[in-house]
Amino acid sequence: MLESLEAELGKILLGKPEPIRLVLIAMLSEGHVLLEDVPGVGKTSLAKGVAKIFDCDFKRLQFTPDMLPSDILGSSVFLSNTSEFEFRKGPIFTNVLLADEINRTTPRTQSALLEAMEEHQVSAEGVTYKLEKPFFVIATQNPFESEGTYPLPENQLDRFIICTEIGYPQREVEKNVLKSHRAGSLLDADLQSISTDSLLEMQRQVREVQVDDSIYDYLLDIVEATRNHEQLRMGVSTRAALTFYRAAQSLAFMEGRDYVIPDDIKQLAIPVLAHRVVCRGFVREGQRDKAKEVIRQILESTSTPA
Template identity: 65%
Template sequence: MSEHHEWLRAVEKNISQAILGKSDVIRLALVALLAEGHLLIEDAPGVGKTSLAKAIAHTLGCKFTRLQCTPDMLPGDILGTSVFLPNKGEFEFRPGPLFTNLLLTDEINRTTPRTQSALLEAMMERQISIDGQTYKLPRPFMVLATQNPLEFEGTYPLPENQLDRFMLCLEVGYPDREAEKNALINHRHGEPSDELHAILTPERLIELQTLTHHVRVDDAINDYILDIVAATRKHSELTLGVSTRGAITFSKAVQGLALVEGRDYVIPDDVKRMAIPVLAHRVIGRGVIREGQRDRTRAVVRQILDSVPVPK
C-alpha cells in the first residue's frame, strides 16, 4: 500500500503545480478517477476547470479531448457516425470525441436533452451501439463535465436521473489571494498544465482502479452508509432521496478516498468526507427553486451527518 500511496502523492503534487490552492478539489478528482466515476463541476467560467482536466490528462499520460457543448450539437457529434465508402461499398465507423481517456465536456447544460442522454448513457455503459454494432470505450475513461450555474437562458438543465450518472459534483471556487498571485506569475510563460510530465501511465491507473475495488469496507461502515441514505429518503425537507445506485456509488467513492489517504480500509471519516460531493446532487429539496437547490441540499446532507450515529 505504501508504494501505491507514494504514486498517488506524486500525482497530486504534479497536478497541484498547475492548479494552485485547490488541493481538496484535486484530491476529490483523483477519488473519482480511482473509483471509475465521472465528475461534474458547477462553477463560474475561468476558475480552472479546463486546466484541471488538462493537468490530470498530462499527469496520467492519457488521451485528452475537449468538447464545447452547443445547442445545435447532435448525438453523432459526440458518439461518432457510420460513413459510406463508395469505393468499398460498405460503411465505416468514424469514432467521435467520446473515444478518449479523459473527456472534458464544457457547459453540458448548453446542449439538448437528446444529446445529453446519448453522452450519459455511454458514460454508464462504457460502450455505444450504432447500426447494430457495439463499440467499447477505451480504458481508463472519465468524463469531466462543467456547467455554469449562473446562466439559465438557453440552457437545458440536467434532470435528476442524469445528474445521478456523475459520481461527484464539486465547485472549484476562487483561489485565495496568494494562490491567485502565483497563478498570475506562472501563466506569464504559458499554460502550466502543458508543461507537466506524466507520473503514471493509463495501465498503472487501471491497476490502481482494480486495487480500489478491494479496499475493505466493514459491515459497520456499510450500515453507516445505508443509514445516511435512508435518512435522505425520510427527511422532511427532501422530496427525493438517494437511490440504490446512489448508495453503491457512495460506497465506491469512500473506497477511492481511503486509497488516496493511504489505507486499504474505510473509516467513518471517509464516509463523512464524501457525503456532500456524492449525495447533494442526488436529492431534491422541497419547495426550493433550482438556483437555490444545491446550497440547500448540501445543508440538509450536513444535518443528516450530524444526526446519524457514527459507528465505533
C-alpha cells in the same frame, strides 16, 4: 505515488487541493465527475492536467445548443469507392473526455452520454462498441442562473460519482497564477506522470479496500435518511449508494489505508450525494445549497459507528 500526483496537479490548479483530490477519487472509483462553477476558474485546465499525469488519450467536446448526439457518438459515412457505409467514431472514444459546458446543450444530446458513462459502451445504428479502459468523463457546467443553460435531468446527474466546485482563488494564489503565466501556460510545464496501466492497477486495488459491516450500516443509514427527509422530494438511488461506497474505498486508498473509516463517509457525503437529491420547494436556483444543508443535517443526526 498519489501524493506526488496531487502535487503535480497542484502546479496546474494553484491553491485548490480539495477539487483535485475529489477528481482523483472519482478516477480511482472508475466514476465520473461534474465540475460546476463560473467560466474561467480552471475547470478545463484541471481536466487536461488529469489526462496528462495519467498518460491518457484526451478529447475535449464543447457543448452547444445545436449539438446532436452523433457529434458525440459518431456517425456513418458513405464511401463512394466501396459503395458501403463506414462508422466514424466520435470524440467519446477516448480515455478522458472533457464535456465542456454540458448544460448548454439540450437534454436529448446530454442523454447520448448515459450508456457510455454507465456501461462503458456505445450503441450506434444497431451496433455496440466497447470503450477502452480507463474511460472517464469530466463534465463542466455553468451555474443555473447563466444564460442559455439547460438543467441536467436527475438520471444524468446520477451518473456522476462526484459533483464539486472550484471557486475563485485567494488573492495571493491568483497573484501567483499571474506571475507563473509569464513563461506560458501552466499546462506546458513538465509534469510527473504514470502509465495508464498503473491507473488500472490502482483501480483494482481500490476494490480490495476492506469495509466493515458497521460502515455499511452507517452508509445505508445516511442513504435511507435522504429518502425519508421531510425537506427532500427525492432521495438518492441504489446506484448512488454503490458509488458512495466505492468513493469511500478510494479515499481510504489515497490515505494509505486498506480499510474505510467513518470519516471517509463524512468527508464524501456532500460531494457524492448533494447533486442527487431533490429538495422540496426548489426548482433550480438555490437547490444545490439547500441540498448541502440537508446532507449536513443528516450527518449530524446519524449515529457514527464506534
